[in-house]
Amino acid sequence: EEEDDPYLMHEDKEESMMNKLTNKAVIPTPLRIGFLGLGIMGQGMVMNLLRSGHEVTIWNRTAAKTREFSKAGAFRGNSPADVVQSCDITFTCVSDSVAVRDVVFGNQGVLQGITKGKCYVEMSTVDEETVQDVADAVMARGGTFLEAPVCGSRVPALEGQLIILTSGDRKLYDDCYSCFEAMGRKSFYLGNEVGTATRMKLIHNMLLGTMMASLAEGMALAEKVGLDQEDFAEVLSLGSLSCPTINHKAQAILNQRHDPHFPLQHQQKDLRLVLSMGDSVEQPLFLAAAANELYKKARRLGYGEGDISAVYRAACS
Numbered sequence: 001e002e003e004d005d006p007y008l009m010h011e012d013k014e015e016s017m018m019n020k021l022t023n024k025a026v027i028p029t030p031l032r033i034g035f036l037g038l039g040i041m042g043q044g045m046v047m048n049l050l051r052s053g054h055e056v057t058i059w060n061r062t063a064a065k066t067r068e069f070s071k072a073g074a075f076r077g078n079s080p081a082d083v084v085q086s087c088d089i090t091f092t093c094v095s096d097s098v099a100v101r102d103v104v105f106g107n108q109g110v111l112q113g114i115t116k117g118k119c120y121v122e123m124s125t126v127d128e129e130t131v132q133d134v135a136d137a138v139m140a141r142g143g144t145f146l147e148a149p150v151c152g153s154r155v156p157a158l159e160g161q162l163i164i165l166t167s168g169d170r171k172l173y174d175d176c177y178s179c180f181e182a183m184g185r186k187s188f189y190l191g192n193e194v195g196t197a198t199r200m201k202l203i204h205n206m207l208l209g210t211m212m213a214s215l216a217e218g219m220a221l222a223e224k225v226g227l228d229q230e231d232f233a234e235v236l237s238l239g240s241l242s243c244p245t246i247n248h249k250a251q252a253i254l255n256q257r258h259d260p261h262f263p264l265q266h267q268q269k270d271l272r273l274v275l276s277m278g279d280s281v282e283q284p285l286f287l288a289a290a291a292n293e294l295y296k297k298a299r300r301l302g303y304g305e306g307d308i309s310a311v312y313r314a315a316c317s
């Protein structure tokens with residue numbers, strides 16, 4: 001049973017990681033691809049780029065994580081600047097705006113490698129202001145910019161099933177096409193205005209965060225009023241609320257397995273960012289604001305690096 005459920009996969013099963021990778025027929029671009037950030041998302045994305053025949057040069061702050069990727073055929077860069085210099089298009093997928101600013105504006109950062117014609121694609125989910133600052137800086141040096149945050153967590157990243165939301169330079173989007181085919185189920189070009197893709201991504205994750213919080217409270221309440229949580233999970237899975245998030249996360253709660261597929265601290269970051277976006281247009285977001293408090297509590301309890309499903313621990317504490 002457990003083996004079949006991708007959301008319950010053990011982190012250390014490297015073979016199962018390889019089994020999840022896509023076998024899609026993609027005609028790879030001959031352009032040289034760089035990738036910065038080998039976190040939960042970056043790992044699957046890079047493996048799928050390599051698998052589909054792209055030439056990929058990687059860098060990660062913690063260098064040890066690059067080892068298995070160089071075994072799989074990736075080249076290694078010494079710094080973000082080094083990767084950008086040796087590649088045509090460089091993608092970044094790191095945790096948050098602090099990480100993005102370090103990678104882009106830091107010593108030996110992306111900017112130091114940007115010259116006329118270099119292309120940079122930001123795939124991290126950060127606030128619009130950071131995306132705009134990065135876009136401005138890249139373009140001021142003659143580079144081209146695309147933002148491309150993704151919907152989906154560890155398993156969709158491994159399976160090449162991400163939903164890729166993009167906005168920025170149209171030609172760069174076209175040049176990235178084979179990469180997006182390798183990494184995603186579908187990519188959207190939402191327009192040339194920087195920030196558009198980020199806005200859609202944040203609203204998507206607002207729904208994810210509130211749904212997950214609601215499931216956590218429901219499971220906690222079920223237990224408190226003497227119901228069998230397993231029965232409740234089955235009822236959910238057979239009705240109209242059945243969806244991968246509800247079904248897999250209910251199982252994670254039942255099995256008390258919170259190894260990270262989507263780290264809880266990133267979900268809380270996204271709620272924080274969407275609340276600020278709502279604020280900027282005077283849109284009330286009652287549910288997101290309440291959910292955010294539950295995630296803050298879960299972080300406080302030490303579950304920040306666990307899966308989003310660990311918000312249950314805050315709901316039942």
Ligand code: NA7
Nearest residue numbers: 037038039040041042061062093094095099102124125266
């Ligand atoms: P993870 O698994 O938490 O990985 C985070 C990555 O970001 C990882 O490669 C980190 O490097 C890197 N990171 C974090 N801080 C820094 C700084 N300051 N400088 C350079 N690199 C850094 O995140 P996910 O892969 O799940 O998510 C990535 C994004 O996609 C995020 O925006 C989500 O919301 C969506 P490390 O290995 O720790 O050295």
